Amino acid sequence: MKAFDSETAPNDVFIELSEHVAKYASGLPLALEVLGSFLCGRDVAQWRSAIQRLEKDSNEEIMDRLRISFDGLEEAEKNIFLDITWFFNGDEKDFVMKVLDGCEFFPDIGIDVLIKKSLLTVDENNKLWMHNLLQEMGRRIVREKSIEEPGKRCRLWEENDVYHVLTKNTATEVIEGMIIDNKRISNKMLNLNVNVFSKMKKLRLLKVLCLSNCDELKYFPNELRLLDWLGYPLRFLPPSFQPDNLVALLLPYSRIEQLWRGNTVRTNSYDHCFLTYFRNIN
Known part of the structure; x- marks a missing residue:
């Protein structure tokens, strides 16, 4: 027409x-x-x-007009939109809502607002879906925060940006979410530094979806709500990690033997954790 x-x-x-x-x-x-x-x-x-x-x-006019809908959202709704853009597109709604609730984003009302603004849909299998153009808009919004240095962006997903941050040690406290993957060479082992997460004090969401190796990890941010690590290579979690905010712990095909080394006493247990999943390779 x-x-x-x-x-x-x-x-x-x-x-x-x-x-x-x-x-x-x-x-x-x-x-x-x-x-x-x-x-x-x-x-x-x-x-x-x-x-x-x-x-x-993508067409600039489309992106500009879509951006108007995003700019009219409340701050919590913007965070929900961006988290789904980068981490949860296609995931089960109840799982996503639990994680977002742990982030104090009030997802019951926030997701409803996004649906009514046609920024998000729920399919017959209760999974959240975002249109690919809306997803591209969300990713542009994040990239525009720091075009030259990805370590100053709040969310990292693209392989080249993550590789740059990890190898150049340019991470900052701004980073709230990261997906580590190696799509180009799927069978290549990713070697991680023992202090790889030490600068990411505000990291809430972490997914590692590729083969990885490290002699030891000294630090996980205590702000973590989601820890999803395929083939976690160590036998223990870092001893300094306090999981008070953790909502979902997913360690499929890991080498983990127990969560903590020794008899360390924790002030808070994993009783509040919505989902804990292990499938050891041993």
Whole structure:
């Protein structure tokens, strides 16, 4: 409706190109409206050029208009949106709400607001989903906080940025969430420094999804709500770690033998932890 004269049926070439545009928009009405208006009256070569550009970089007008919805959110809702953008897109709603509640983001009302603003959906399996364009907008918002130095961003997900922070030791207290993965060489072992998390005092969410190795870890932030480490390589958690805020502890295929080395007495136990999951490789 936006791209073509209503009295003129598009030919087969334009129908095929329209399918590419619709696939990019993934059913988001705003994206269809903006792209249709932009492409209206343009020839086949211009359509193809525009589609190629979209595949490399999202349309700025769409991002700007989506950003208005984000800017109108309360601070807790913004944090929920960004956490789901980076860490929980496609995860089970009840699990995500428990973690976010542990972060004191009031997810019962916050997620409802996001759903009603069409920034989030819940499918028939009770999983949270965010449109890929909305997810890209959220990631841009985080990247814009510090374009040159990823260690000054609040959330880290992209492999190159995480690798830079870990190898250059540029982490700061700003970091609240991190996913460590190695998609390029999936069977390559990631060697971690014993003090890799020592600067990340505010780290709430940590996922390690690749093979990793370290002789010892001296520090986990006490602010951790989610610790999800595939193949945790050590037999113990760092002795200084106080898990008072921990909501979910996931250590599948780990080498862990017990949580603490020795008979260290804890002022708080794991009784408050929503989910603890181990599957040892031994």
